[in-house]
Amino acid sequence: MTHSNNKFCVPCRCWVSSTSWEDHCKKHLELLKEERGNFCGFGRRLGLTIAPALCPFCLGSNKPPSVRYKQSVIRSEYRYHMLRHDKDNLFGKKPELGVVLEFYEPQSCPHPLCSHSISSPEEYRTHFRESHGICFRNA
Numbered sequence: 001m002t003h004s005n006n007k008f009c010v011p012c013r014c015w016v017s018s019t020s021w022e023d024h025c026k027k028h029l030e031l032l033k034e035e036r037g038n039f040c041g042f043g044r045r046l047g048l049t050i051a052p053a054l055c056p057f058c059l060g061s062n063k064p065p066s067v068r069y070k071q072s073v074i075r076s077e078y079r080y081h082m083l084r085h086d087k088d089n090l091f092g093k094k095p096e097l098g099v100v101l102e103f104y105e106p107q108s109c110p111h112p113l114c115s116h117s118i119s120s121p122e123e124y125r126t127h128f129r130e131s132h133g134i135c136f137r138n139a
Contacts, residue, residue, distance in 0.1 A: 010052045010071050011035065025065035032059070038114055041133025042075065053078045056111035056132055057085040082134070085110075 006015040009024060016024045028035065036054070043051025052071035055078075059068050072078035106119040111132060118124050128134040 010049060010073060022064060022066050025069040028069050029059075029065055033113055038111060038131050039133045040111065041135070042073075042078075049073045053134070055081060055085070056109065056114070056128070056134070057082075060110040060112045 005018045007018060007021045007024075008014075009016050009028075011028070012024075036051075039051075040054045040056050040059070042049055042053045052073050053075075054072070055070060058070055061068055072081065106117055109116040109118060109127060109131075114131060116127055116131065118127055
């Protein structure tokens with residue numbers, strides 16, 4: 001059996017046909033509270049990824065289930081993906097400028113199961129680390 005048109009679901013540890021992938025991701029989203037809660041970071045054991053990282057911004061979007069439940073297994077790609085969401089200076093640094101901006105407008109956490117209000121870039125970093133298991137070194 002070839003897996004070229006199939007997708008691998010890390011939490012389920014199985015291959016899913018590309019035609020069923022959208023429904024499969026939708027089921028994970030429906031069970032998000034039971035399966036992951038607010039945790040979005042990597043789950044690792046003995047150097048192996050046993051739980052992929054999820055993006056709280058994508059989870060909270062109105063995009064298709066396969067985009068919302070995109071499983072990241074490579075730390076550098078996940079970090080880059082998260083920084084692309086930084087258009088509102090959520091992490092306190094504009095990548096193209098490399099500077100911390102002084103003005104910040106409070107906003108809600110993007111994770112669909114979280115209603116925390118965040119009022120500073122430092123609070124975003126702390127909230128993402130403590131509530132969602134997302135930590136960016138040197139960010």
